[in-house]
Amino acid sequence: MKLYGIRNCDTVKKARKWLDERRIEYQFHDFKKDGLSSELLATWEHSAGWEALLNRRGTTWRKLPEGIREGIDAASAHHVILENPSIIKRPVVEFQGAVTVGFNADDWAARFNH
Numbered sequence: 493m494k495l496y497g498i499r500n501c502d503t504v505k506k507a508r509k510w511l512d513e514r515r516i517e518y519q520f521h522d523f524k525k526d527g528l529s530s531e532l533l534a535t536w537e538h539s540a541g542w543e544a545l546l547n548r549r550g551t552t553w554r555k556l557p558e559g560i561r562e563g564i565d566a567a568s569a570h571h572v573i574l575e576n577p578s579i580i581k582r583p584v585v586e587f588q589g590a591v592t593v594g595f596n597a598d599d600w601a602a603r604f605n606h
Contacts, residue, residue, distance in 0.1 A: 493518040497583035539591035547581040
């Protein structure tokens with residue numbers, strides 16, 4: 493399992509705590525510090541969908557110019573996400589060939605618990 497996020501994000505902290513409490517092993521990648529490649533982002537977009545990756549509730553989204561927010565599509569979203577990785581809904585998890593976005597304890601219990 494690989495967990496992507498931002499170290500100081502509250503949701504990522506909750507997700508990591510949840511995994512740690514259940515002794516589920518994972519690798520953590522801080523995409524704000526360690527970077528995010530266009531290829532990796534394309535994989536996530538293909539698996540989870542670009543719309544699922546966009547956090548439209550966060551301050552990064554609200555700071556974007558209105559024209560960009562209103563006209564966003566798959567191609568422009570890819571560019572916006574690469575330029576502003578903190579706009580990604582967190583965490584992103586790669587597990588057994590699937591990509592999930594966000595943290596929900598009930599969903600995770602069904603998906604990841606042994």
